[in-house]
């Protein structure tokens with residue numbers, strides 16, 4: 001009996017990494033009966049008596065899991081946004097931040113393509129970077145076309161962590177991963193756009209090594225709706241709003257129409273950005289207008 005972590009799953013086989021070695025395993029029949037699907041990222045107990053094929057015997061409790069990519073026990077999500085092409089989009093960034101916060105995963109923001117922005121665009125982007133850093137987020141402005149030494153400075157973000165990458169199409173997710181680990185050779189727009197079909201549809205998710213960490217090679221969060229977030233949980237997904245919440249007069253304040261709301265006061269004083277607050281309200285309305293589920 002040994003313990004390890006599933007780093008790859010392909011058609012019924014699980015590849016379990018344990019003490020630096022990878023063991024090919026099958027799942028126990030009982031998993032299917034009990035409706036347990038081992039996921040990439042799972043910590044498992046397996047039997048490795050047979051060198052060719054072991055069995056995953058037990059899946060340890062997960063701290064979190066994603067449906068897309070199907071990965072468990074994620075430490076952090078790197079949201080990739082581009083400074084340009086496509087334009088930097090704070091509304092979309094906040095949407096990703098909320099989704100990731102709601103899963104209890106730590107978000108990190110990488111803003112790509114700094115090599116192709118004008119001086120005035122740069123000022124705008126620097127302003128955003130500062131704003132998100134003030135909230136407490138780690139933000140890096142970078143270019144994947146940079147030399148490897150520059151990119152290596154970002155390796156510390158990956159050390160000893162399991163990361164997923166998220167972000168809109170074309171922002172440079174694959175380009176970044178390839179740049180930081182040239183062995184990956186993930187397809188980028190430059191190569192595969194001509195094929196005109198989804199790039200990630202036929203691939204299996206795998207945790208690949210980047211620096212001293214593991215990264216899911218398939219980007220996540222394809223659906224960006226808030227179907228799994230309740231209105232009263234939304235403020236917890238905005239750290240700066242969550243911080244003010246205890247000072248609101250009413251318990252259960254939604255920071256919307258309520259009087260004596262500390263969040264609205266902080267917005268008025270300029271301590272919380274107007275834009276972030278507007279996004280909070282627009283997400284709140286979106287959740288409140290969702291059709292009830294039964």
Ligand SMILES: Nc1nc2c(ncn2[C@@H]2O[C@H](COP(=O)(O)OP(=O)(O)OP(=O)(O)O)[C@@H](O)[C@H]2O)c(=O)[nH]1
Nearest residue numbers: 112113143144145169170171172173174175188189
């Ligand atoms: N100048 C510059 N171009 C970049 C940078 N990062 C990515 N690109 C270009 O942007 C385009 C899109 O990059 P991809 O890496 O395919 O983007 P992606 O986010 O993986 O896209 P999807 O696979 O569609 O989700 C490609 O033409 C890249 O060469 C960067 O930092 N600087």
Ligand SMILES: [Zn+2]
Nearest residue numbers: 248253255261
């Ligand atoms: Zn309030």
